[in-house]
Amino acid sequence: MAMLAFTSYSKVPLRIATMCGFILSVLSFCLALFYLIFKLLFWYNLPAGTAPILISVFFFFSIQLFFIGILGEYLNTILTQVQNRPLVVEKERINF
Numbered sequence: 001m002a003m004l005a006f007t008s009y010s011k012v013p014l015r016i017a018t019m020c021g022f023i024l025s026v027l028s029f030c031l032a033l034f035y036l037i038f039k040l041l042f043w044y045n046l047p048a049g050t051a052p053i054l055i056s057v058f059f060f061f062s063i064q065l066f067f068i069g070i071l072g073e074y075l076n077t078i079l080t081q082v083q084n085r086p087l088v089v090e091k092e093r094i095n096f
Contacts, residue, residue: 014072021066028059 032055039046 011073011076014069014076016069017065018069018073021062021064021069024062025059025066028055028062031055032059 032052035051035055
């Protein structure tokens with residue numbers, strides 16, 4: 001019940017997924033640029049193959065996480081429009 005209450009009334013998990021995907025993609029892109037510069041400077045000292053594959057896997061995973069978060073935001077917006085919940089809950093009305 002607690003998980004249902006957290007996910008049905010909050011956009012926070014979707015925003016966390018979107019922000020984590022964006023931050024991870026930026027970090028992996030910066031890591032890829034750092035590795036490229038480091039590889040060009042020290043060509044014969046670094047082994048070939050493993051780091052570029054790992055960087056590309058992390059980059060594509062983070063891009064997927066970012067777009068899943070965007071898709072979740074879109075679906076959550078549609079869900080809130082369809083549910084027709086009141087904007088506020090009144091306890092009592094005075095002078096109305």
